[in-house]
Amino acid sequence: MTLDVFIAERQGRWAALEAAIKTAKRGRLRNQSASDIERFGLLLRQTSSDLAIARRDHPDAPITEYLNTLCARAHPLLYRGRAWRLGAIGPFFATALPRSFRAAGPYIVASLTLLLIGFIAGWVAVDVRPDLRASLVPPSLFDEMARGQIGTGVQDVPFAAAFIIQNNIRVALICFAGGMLLGIPTAFVLLSNGWMLGTVAAAVRLGGYDVQFWSLIVPHGVLELSVIVISGGTGLMLGDAILRPRQLRRADALARVAVRAVLLVLGAASLLIIAGTLEAFVSPSGLPDGVKLAVGAAVGVLLYSWLLLAGRGPRRRRMFRFDRPAETPA
Amino acid sequence: MESGQFDTISVRTSDNVTLGYNIAGLGSRLVAQILDNLLAIPLTLIAVLLYGAIASVFVTSAEGATFADAGAGFFAGFAYFGYFFVAEAVTGGKTPGKSAMGLRVIRVDGSAADFGALAVRNVIRVIDVVVVLIGIVVMFFQPQTRRLGDLGAGTIVVRDRATVTLASAVAPPPVMLRTPDAGPPIDGLDHIGSFEHDALRVFLSRPGLSQKLRADLAADIARRLLDRLGLPPGAPERLWPPELLIERVYLQLDQRHR
Known part of the structure; x- marks a missing residue:
C-alpha cells in the first residue's frame, strides 16, 4: 500500500481519535458514556495497529511520528490504575491500612528499635552525668514542675493543636521522604525523638515528678509515637528497597514499595489529628492524672487492636478475578 | 525513536505495539516549575494571610501568639x-505550569499517574526542593530527567503536545512530474515495495536540486531500480533516461496500489 493510499483510507479514524482525546476532561474519560469509551478503545487499537504498519512500511514519514504521538497521548487515557474516589476512604481505613501496617511489620520493628535506642541512650546519659541535666533538658521545665504547674493552663488551645498537628504531620512525612536518602534522615529523626524523650524522662525521674510527667505525655503520646514509628518504618522500607533491590532494578524495587508505603504514612499521619487534639485539650488539662493515663491506655488498646486485628480473614472478592478458576455451580 | 530531537522512552502496550514518549528535558521542567511558582507563592501568601487574620481575631495570649x-x-x-499535589491530582498529572509547557506526568509503563504515585512524588518533592535542590542535580544526571520523587513513584514527565499535526503529516510536498504518463508496463515491478516508493516520492518532490545534482541522483537511483527490477540485458527500460524511468516506476506503483 502506498503512503497516500494508507493515509487516505485511514485518516478518518485518526481524526476521530484526535477529537476523542480532546473531549477528555482533566486527563480522564470519566464523563463519557460506556459506548463512547468502547469506541475510544476501538479507535486506539486500530490506530496503534496503523502505527505498527507505518513503522514497518514508512519508518521516516512524518505520519509515523504523528501516529506515535497520537497513540502516546491516547494511551494513558485508557490505561490507568484503579481510580481513587471518596468512597474508597472507608475500606482503606477498615482493612487496607491495618493490612499494610502488618505487611510492614519488620520495618516498623526496626523503626521502634531505633526510637528505643535513642530513648535508652538519653536516659543513660542523664543517669551517668546528672550535672549535664541542665544542658540536655530545658530548664523552664523544672521551674514549672517546681511550681507544680507543669504543662497546665495552655491558652488558645486550638492554635496549640493546629501547631502540634502540623508539626507532627511534617515530621511523619519527612520520615517517609527521608527514605529516598537511604533512610538516613529517617533514622536521625527516630533517634533524636527517642533521645529527647529519654533525657526528659530521666531528668523528671531525678526530680521525682514521674506521675505528672507521664500523665502529660501518655494521653497523646501513645498515638503520636506510634505514628512516628510507623512513618519511620515506611522511610526504612524505601531505604531498604534502594540498598537491597533483590531481583529488581533499584528504581523498580523502590517504586514497588513506595506507593504502598505512602498510603500507610498518609493514613497514619491522619491519626495525628486525633493525637494533636488530645495533646492540646487533654494532656495539659486539669483532669486527674489517673484519668489522663486511662485515656492513653484506652487509645493504645483501640489503636493496636485495630492495626493488628482489622482486615484479617479471607479477602473479599474483587470485582474482576482472572486468577481463580470459575466456580462450579452447586 | 520517532523524533530525533528528543530523548524517548519506549513503552510496549498490551496491543504489542511500542509507543515512544518524548521525555521532558531539564529546561522545560524548570520553566514549568517557575510558572507554577508564580501561582503557588501568591496562593501560599494568601493562605498564610488568612491564617494570620483568623489568628489575630481569636488569639488572646502571648503563648497563643507563639503557637x-x-x-x-x-x-x-x-x-x-x-498546591502541586492538588494540581496534579485534579488534572491527572498536569500542574498549570506543566500544562503551559505541554508536559504531563505519567507512569513509566505508559499508564496514567494514579493517586498513590502522585502522592509519592509530591511528598518526596520536599526532599527534592529542601535538600539543596537535590532534585535538580538528580534530574541533571538521571538519563530520563527524573527527580527523586519520580524515581520513588515510578513516574516520568513527558511531552504531551502533538509534534506533528494530522494536516501537515497527510499533506506531504507535491510530486512534480515532467511526463505525467505512466508509459508501457514495466516487468518486475513486484520486486519493488512501499519503501522504494517512498524514496522515489521524496526524490520527485524535491524542487531545490541543481541540474547536475538532480541528474547524478537520478542516474544513481535508476541504476539501483534496474538492479532491483531484474530486467533482461536487452530490455527497453534500460534505454530510458533515468528521470523518465523513475517517474514511470513511481506512477505505475501508484496505479498498482490504488
Missing part, C-alpha cells in the same frame, strides 16, 4: 507543597 506564628510557618509549607 499561631509557628503554626502559620508550617501552614505555609503545606499550602505550597499542597
